[in-house]
Amino acid sequence: MTAFLRQIQTTYIYHWIIWSILIFFKLIMDYSVFGNFLLLMNLKIFLVSIILFYINYYIALPFLIKQSPKKILIITISFVVIYVSLMIIFMPPFPKHPPFPPKDFNPNGRMMRPFHHDVNLYDIFFRIGIFSMIFSILLFFVDKWMENGKKIKALEFERQSSELKILREQINPHFFFNALNSIYSLSIIQSKDTPRVILILSDIMRYVLNNKNMQKNNLNDEINNIKKYIEIQSIRFNKFNNLNEEFNGNFESYEIEPLLLLTFVENAFKYADLRKGALDIKVHLENGLLDFKIRNFYEKKNHEKSSDSKMGIENTKMKLNLLYPEKYQLNIDDNGSEYKINLKLQLN
Known part of the structure; x- marks a missing residue:
């Protein structure tokens, strides 16, 4: 009732x-x-x-x-x-003759009809x-x-929520394999950076697991997670000085889908050939517009993308379509030796 x-x-x-x-x-x-x-x-x-x-x-x-x-x-x-x-x-039958005017009919005034x-x-x-x-x-x-x-x-x-849940649960594992290989390599030479890499990897894994089912996360936390990932890769490629990173903007004031940007960063490090040129990562935020750019060089013969990498990029595109319809612009440019990604995303 x-x-x-x-x-x-x-x-x-x-x-x-x-x-x-x-x-x-x-x-x-x-x-x-x-x-x-x-x-x-x-x-x-x-x-x-x-x-x-x-x-x-x-x-x-x-x-x-x-x-x-x-x-x-x-x-x-x-x-x-x-x-x-x-x-x-x-x-009811119609009247044979029109009704007589009522008694209170006034020709000079309003007729008060009965x-x-x-x-x-x-x-x-x-x-x-x-x-x-x-x-x-x-x-x-x-x-x-x-x-x-x-x-x-x-x-x-409900359909989009189910799709998004599936996408969030499809975590690309190659980063963890690469990180573990890096730790293994560092441990063989007994590098002093080994404990630091283990600690950073632990933080990243905690971030990934804690944010699998979140709707949105603070953009500053997402940026810090990317910085930790870059730090691991910097230690891994310490013989090269071709890693350039720029982060500008008030990231604390905005939220973003967790791990949305990490796939692009992972692929850049996975295929980058730092002997051919620098790997550039630039993140700029102004008035809620996030401008995310990555550029890396690669050897064409080694650039056949794995199914995991392709699935990671496609999953990210689907997340953008589901969560930010008509609020993003994604450009991917590949000229055979240089790979560029530019994502412009309007955040609330």
């Missing part, structure tokens, strides 16, 4: 607004024509109208739309035939009934259309 009342108060609240408008204009029209609000008569009319309206709205129409198209056609035709026949049978305040059966079942049925049919199908629209949106949201 409580759920039903809540539905009346929310989904169908505009029904009551429409009824109020109709009642208001009916009273004003009666007053302008008859000089009286005719409250008793209008009370009867609208009470009957509302009863007939909701009998048709909640009982007759829901029953009808559940039937097959053939049954709907038969029921509709039968109802119309019976209804019109009864209307003709019970129709009016009977009774609402007879013919008025109820035919005049008021036709209005109530047409009105209820119109609102019924408008409500169904709105309800179906909400269901479609809910299903679409």
Whole structure:
């Protein structure tokens, strides 16, 4: 019962607004024509109208739309035939002579026409009934259309949520393998950087696991995670000085999908040939517009992307489509030896 009342108060609240408008204009029209609000008569009319309206709205129409198209056609035709026949049978006779002017008729003023305040059966079942049925049919199908629209949106949201959940759970493992290989290499030569790399990798793994199911994460945390990843790779490629990174902007004030940018950074380090040229990573944030750029050089013969890398980039594109529709621009340029990525993302 409580759920039903809540539905009346929310989904169908505009029904009551429409009824109020109709009642208001009916009273004003009666007053302008008859000089009286005719409250008793209008009370009867609208009470009957509302009863007939909701009998048709909640009982007759829901029953009808559940039937097959053939049954709907038969029921509709039968109802119309019976209804019109009864209307003709019970129709009151037309007056043979025009009615005499009322006693209070004033040629120089407004004519106060007499009016009977009774609402007879013919008025109820035919005049008021036709209005109530047409009105209820119109609102019924408008409500169904709105309800179906909400269901479609809910299903679409559920589908996108499921897709996003799957994408978040598809973590590209090659970074962890590369990091572990780096730790293994450092441990063989007993490098003093080994404990530091293990600690950084632990922080990154914690970040990844803690943010798998988050809706959004602070952009500053995401940037710090990328910086830790770059630090591991810097230690790994310490014999080269071709790593350039720039981070500009107030990252604390914005949020972003966790791990959205990391895939591009991973692929850049995976395929970069630092002997051919520098690896550049630039992140600039201004007025909520994130400008993310990566450039790296590579050996063409070694640049056949693995299925994991391709899936990682495609997953990132799908995340952008789901989470930031019409709010991003992604350009990927590959000239055979130089690979560039430029992502412009409008953050809220």
